[in-house]
Amino acid sequence: MNAVVVVDEVDLPAGPEQVWGELVAELGGAGRWWVEKNTFQGDGRGADRVGSVTEMAVHPRGVGRPGPRLAFTGRTREAVPGRRLTIDYVGGCFAGAATFGLTPVAGPADGPWTRLSMEFRAEPRGWVRALGAVADIGEQHSAGTRHAFERLRGRLEAQRLAVAPAPALAPAPTTARAGAERAVVVGRTTAWRAEHELLAADGAAIAVTRTRPAGATGPLVVLSHGWGSSSAAWNGVLEALLAAGSPVVAYDLRGHGRSGRGRSPVDVDVLAGDLRTVLAAEAGPGTATVLVGHSGGGLACVRVAASSAAAALAGDATVADVCGVVLLGTVATRGTSTPAEVRLMGSRALTAVLRRPGPAEALLSRTMGPPHPVPARRAVARTLAQTPAEVRADFFRSTAVVDLRADLARLPQPVLVVAGELDRAAPPALVAQTAQAAGVPLRRIEDAGHALPQEAPREVAAAVLEVLGSVAAPGRAGAPPAEPVQGLAG
Incomplete structure (x- = not known):
């Protein structure tokens, strides 16, 4: 199976330094905004240190539940604070790399904005390679990344609103099946x-x-x-x-x-x-x-x-x-x-x-x-x-x-x-x-x-x-x- 290559991005209402901090914390195991079925465990040095190791896993049926587990190990190859973070996959079910890019952009509202991108370029190994014959691994990875990015956007929007004056908002309507x-x-x-x-x-x-x-x-x-x-x-x-x-x-x-x-x-x-x-x-x-x-x-x-x-x-x-x-x-x-x-x-x-x-x-x-x-x-x-x-x-x-x-x-x-x-x-x-x-x-x-x-x-x-x-x-x-x-x- 050829390498899977997908790129996803999102524009975030925060400066590159703040986005960088959120990214490094999440890769260290903070668990604040990435997909709930994914886990990260660092070696204590921080993912923004060259040579640091991060153990990553995907739990399709949920963390702590029985079932298959896609585990792989990443080692930070490049870390340019506020700009770029590259992690090589050096063990487990993927071989390749993930590169996160952070670029200041002109946002649709006042305040700093940053475009966060993730390029996932990896070749499945072992039983995950066989899985690629019946499932689109790139599509599934991209869907999870987009979901995580949207959660981060919501988190940063809430933080911005918490410190900025906002107009009075009408009470939320009462609707059966409505989300918060x-x-x-x-x-x-x-x-x-x-x-x-x-x-x-x-x-x-x-x-x-x-x-x-x-x-x-x-x-x-x-x-x-x-x-x-x-x-x-x-x-x-x-x-x-x-x-x-x-x-x-x-x-x-x-x-x-x-x-x-x-x-x-x-x-x-x-x-x-x-x-x-x-x-x-x-x-x-x-x-x-x-x-x-x-x-x-x-x-x-x-x-x-x-x-x-x-x-x-x-x-x-x-x-x-x-x-x-x-x-x-x-x-x-x-x-x-x-x-x-x-x-x-x-x-x-x-x-x-x-x-x-x-x-x-x-x-x-x-x-x-x-x-x-x-x-x-x-x-x-x-x-x-x-x-x-x-x-x-x-x-x-x-x-x-x-x-x-x-x-x-x-x-x-x-x-x-x-x-x-x-x-x-x-x-x-x-x-x-x-x-x-x-x-x-x-x-x-x-x-x-x-x-x-x-x-x-x-x-x-x-x-x-x-x-x-x-x-x-x-x-x-x-x-x-x-x-x-x-x-x-x-």
Whole structure:
């Protein structure tokens, strides 16, 4: 088996010295923010000393529980305080190295920010080498690292808020199944955030993140990402929506990000059921809600919005009141996935290509657009590579038989259907069929491909705010009128 090479990074609200201290402490066994199933034990000298030894272990079933244990030994080769730490794997189930890089960056809010990266470059040994034939070790390592990085970000956000004056925050709402809320800073907005899991009908754990600014008013915005992506794709859009005062819920589709796969075969009805589960927990009966779906994620939004409209006509007030829909690069009028595309999506060779910047750029520029490099490409490739190959295949296979024209005709107004002018995965001509079936004109974002939430977050947020500003029916809390969407052509 060839060496596993994965790189993960996170922007943290702290200076390099503080991040360095957190990293060295964690590698020494502090146990404050790394993944709970991983343990570190130093030799007492500290991981920031060249030659120091750290015993590392992964306990898949939990620390202290019986079961397999992946143990390996690291020796610090390079330590540049506040900049770089390299640890060689010199024994156990891995041979290779891990390099942590710390780089000062301009953050989205006041105060120092640091980009922390980890490059894991190692070859499995022993029984772990055999495990690599049936499990994507790089993907699993990357998922654990991202989870640890997000925990560190939350820890540092809390520390910053503890010493900085913050606006008065509204009390947290009482919601069954809600996770504990914590204060966060998103861009320049102070907000409450809760992360938790909801159980779908077949037992799939759906990872949900609810973020609401202080004094939030108006409809709830629910974000549904596309195939091979995750809720992190909405980060730029989320920042703009929170700044405008909108509460937002984003969730990972089953099998993506932090969500489980469940037992049911993937189809539009199963995904719509997952979205209804999210709405039941986060919105509740009668809550005005705007659904925003990107690409395949828009299919569930169409199905749920249509059923919500039918329930409203029947006088059923037990479901969320979907009062607007935004569809981004969504082809909902006929199937678009070919057998060849499904085979490609289910290929591990695709995963390997996506993990190499040059080949990933060449592939995605041809298949997703635009044809020239864009800053979002690396994140798009990384998330697509991190989505299990079989999940990618299942989701793209489910698209082959989709035709939601009847549902599109029942969508509640206002509706916006948006396409990237240079989208090659969902060309404007196909997205126009979605708009036509919904009875609305197609909007286009110039110089954008398929990954609209990441390529054009401001334009996407403006489209959502335009819909929020149009919601003015009796009994609904309307949002402030929005300016016309900049960068969009009708």
